Amino acid sequence: MFALAIIYQYSPKFRPLVKSLMFVANMLQQSSPYLQQALNRYIQKIESSCDPYIQITFHEHSSRQFSERSGAYVAIQRYLEANSSRMGKRLKAHSVKGHESLVLSMNNNEEITDEYQGVRVWWTYSNNVVSTTNKLQLEKQRSYTLIFHNRDRDLITKSYMKHVLTKGKALSLKNRRRKLYTNKYGRWTEVDFEHPATFDTLALKADTKKDIVDDLITFSKAKDYYMKVGKPWKRGYLLYGPPGTGKSTLIAAMANLLHYDVYDLELTSVTCNTELKKLLTETCGKSITVIEDIDCSLDFTGKRELQNIEMKEKDKPSGNQKPSQVTLSGLLNSIDGLWSSSAGERIIVFTTNSLEDLDPALIRRGRMDKHIEMSYCSFEAFKVLARNYLEIESHKLFGRIEELLAETNISPADVAETLMLKSGDGENCLKCLISVLEDVKDISEDIKEEKHKVVKVDKRKKKVKEALAVKDVAANG
């Protein structure tokens, strides 16, 4: 009918004929819908045999209820946004939180051209309002349509589509806003994860850093390997070391490197083993689940009882928070259960200040695959901090600092604090660090001496006791 209307409009010569045809078509349409359907099918057949172009439409919501967004749609959207500036002419720009540059996307009914292995394809975007299945509401339905020549069918449907989806998914992953989850009252609550730590800013020995980065990258790419050997795709890290040596900072750098979410599990807020299991199974893949200060969270060190008493004392005013009943075996079961019940790459990290206090079952290989010691600030680690905080690569005072660091135990957190430019220049900060290190050295020497004295006194006391015992024996004997 549409075609006839055009001919009628532009070819006065054929108007009488067109008029008659339109009359017949109208009659047919009214008299028999079945005939009309058959006619439409026939017209479509003729059209498709004349038109060498093929169309594939990707809707945003694949189901009729407009529930989930289609993964293919999202991947295509990311791919086209990334390539729009190169391919499109009339685009719209919008800013996205976390992106420095503007994101360009297609206008409604806009068409852009893409090229793949020398073959051209066209993408169109449509954003229409349609009625929902119950016809009472109107919904926006967005879609992308891919148009290509029939002769390129194989290349486009097999190779090009795979290329678009892979690239799009990788971009989604890279640009997605990551989340930091914390547990409260048995539920996870989330905020954006925005910790700026990276492996570049981490003060750690170069070989340790390289070892960790290699391990993480290998893990993140080892899906097929884990499948092949029949192991769940997971890895456990145990970070141990004194306070302020960068354990929490390392976790943030790991999450930033792999673009993972972080679940910060506060064990003392978990009421029982069942709740723990539920929380762990609710975590998603591509995530790091962290239990900080694990030695202070469970009762196998004997601290639990103390901790519960402290909690009870604290809770007295409000009085309604129950002390946690999570046990070591509950934790082990939940972790093992998590690994066997859920797919997807997952990392679990425990941190502790005292390795000796941990139950061997908790940290055995297989549960905690990699044990990483975070130690006091070495000269190598100091150089990373000096570069980060002061933008100084070398300095005449570095020699003295190296000597002092070799003789003192100071955490990277304390060194970083001294290097923060409060006033004056970098050299002042270095002098300030030297004086802090000298103080620490004096104090630790005093402590050593005190300890030595205590040991001496203890030895003397022991000797006196032994002598008295010998005397007693002799007197009684």
Ligand SMILES: Nc1ncnc2c1ncn2[C@@H]1O[C@H](COP(=O)(O)OP(=O)(O)OP(=O)(O)O)[C@@H](O)[C@H]1O
């Ligand atoms: N190795 C490091 N590299 C860079 N910065 C560090 C390092 N260690 C500590 N810092 C700095 O010190 C601060 C405290 O470090 P962090 O919280 O990571 O220590 P931690 O080992 O987790 O301590 P705790 O055992 O008390 O939890 C960080 O915000 C960071 O600025």
Ligand SMILES: [Mg+2]
């Ligand atoms: Mg910490």
